[in-house]
Amino acid sequence: MSEPRSLPAPAALLRPAGLLLGLVVVVLLFLRHPSLAQLFAGVALFLLGMRSLEDGFRAFTGGALERWLAASTDRLWKSLTFGTLSTALVQSSSLVTLLSIAFLSAGLISLTAGIGIVFGANLGTTTGAWLIALVGLKLDLAQVGMPLLVFGVVLERNRQARWRGTGQVLLGIGLLFLGIDQMKAGFAGLDQVFDLAAYQVEGWRGIALYALLGTLARVLMQSSHATLMITLAALASGQLDYSNALAMAVGANLGTPVTALIAALGANNAGRQLAAAHILFNLLTALVALAILPLLATLVDQLADGVGMQATAYTLKLALFHTLFNLLGLLLMLPMVP
16 A cells, blocks of 8 residues: 655745746836846846857867866966966856866866966956957947857757857857847836936945945856946946946956855865965955055046046946956965965
């Protein structure tokens, strides 16, 4: 005689109901405010593009990559350069950091080389801010992204790993472009829903609040590039104050080591040491940048004026600020690498 089945726990019954209720609320909100739908759709496309880009570059791993990695990281300056260039290429510091932890755990690189790659990856993330500020907010990226999507889908169906990886890379870039375009459109119409500018907080309270918001956004989206994209789009549309945007950019860097921390849970002792170095770099850099934020903002204004940048070119100034405080982190941390 079969035993009676036990009734499911109340929590197990509530999870699907809560998820369904949340989806209904989101759909109703999107129907009422199309700008919010465009904004969140843009974020979703951007994150999907990042994942496709990462999957595409993983197809190129193999013996040749490992040999090139060993030759490119036998000196600290080489590993710094490798981390910067590889992050600028794949536009994902998280992927570069995760690969560094994996290579270090496998004994393919030294701890010093891994630290150099991770530090360089932080500098490499600044290229994304420059690309978005210089190109992404001015061009119709949807027109560029759609052909890339077509080529990406065609190549992705190829059986050979290299062609399939190339297709995933093109597909990822196309999705990134479409995501940026949707986020721009969403922020442009967001003032019809509510005006974020009315909730600006000045002084140190504003710096702390928006640094926390940047950290939370980075942790939730698992992409510093997506967080920076949202910050730049909000700044360009007038929804975000310049000083608050600077604090949010610092907060995005502060939330970056979460991915490395998760990866380190399954790594060996060397991998955990590398994750610890990554956390120290971002934590110390963010705290120092927040402490001297007015001084850094003044330095950005002076440099921008020196190169002929317009005083109201806030998106370019934000990209310059992002580069400066990551360089500051390198100056602070490089003497401590040994």
